[in-house]
Amino acid sequence: MAETFAKSILCQDKSKHICGKCISCVTFDSGNNPDIILLDYSDKKSIGVEEIRDKIGKNIELKPYLYPYKIFIITGAEKMTIQAQNALLKTIEEPPEYGVFLIISNNISNFLPTILSRCMLIRMETVKNDEVKKYLIEKKGFDYDKAELYAEFSQGNIGQAIEISSSEDFSNMRNDILDLLCKLDEKGFTDMFKLVDKLLIYKENIQKALDIAFLFYRDAAVFKAMNGESKYCIQKDKIESIYEIAVNKSLKSLIKKADIVLDTKVKLKQNANFQMAAEVMLLNLKEKQYG
């Protein structure tokens, strides 16, 4: 949305919203528009004051090269320290006429009220799964099964669905989590803690990892309830693992396991201790053969 907005206000063909052909549109698409500055901090732990001064405070003093506006798109902006936010505040309190700031964040509570009071707040709503699915099929050429799978993991975010559908990391994480869950019952009590360590690898992405686990038990429960019919399973590409987990367990126990995963998701969102929550979850998911 931010990029589309930036592109549209710099597009030189005023008869169109975005022409896609003018020098501004073309240079943006190739990542070379000198007046649109993309600052992506999504993978950073924190954004310090120097960074904001260098990349924004000093930069905004230079007039745009070619266009009427100079646009900064700051992604992951919630990671700014208080000092960094105060530095940004200096700029957005009295910006030059050509300055446009698009501040993108998934956590509004991290911002100083003084920043928020100077911004126009636009909330991005999530999209229904069915709409994500439709988009992936119609616009991205996904087949039905693939679209259904990634719509499920998208959390209502089409960009995320597209990103994870081609992400090797996500695919590896799926394989690892399913493998771990399939092996759970074979493991003795001491080995359980090694499995917790395996989960620890995905600490940063734990909500996604737990979505994978939840969907796995959900699919296994559906597979069981439908007497081995895979039509209603979402992860059709993992049907062997689904069969493996479903075959020896009751429907009731599979539903219980899906519940345990959901419960852990909620606890971790409320900042429960990761190690302990992961331990308790795996102990609960394991069939209790150790007395």
Ligand SMILES: [Zn+2]
């Ligand atoms: Zn254009």
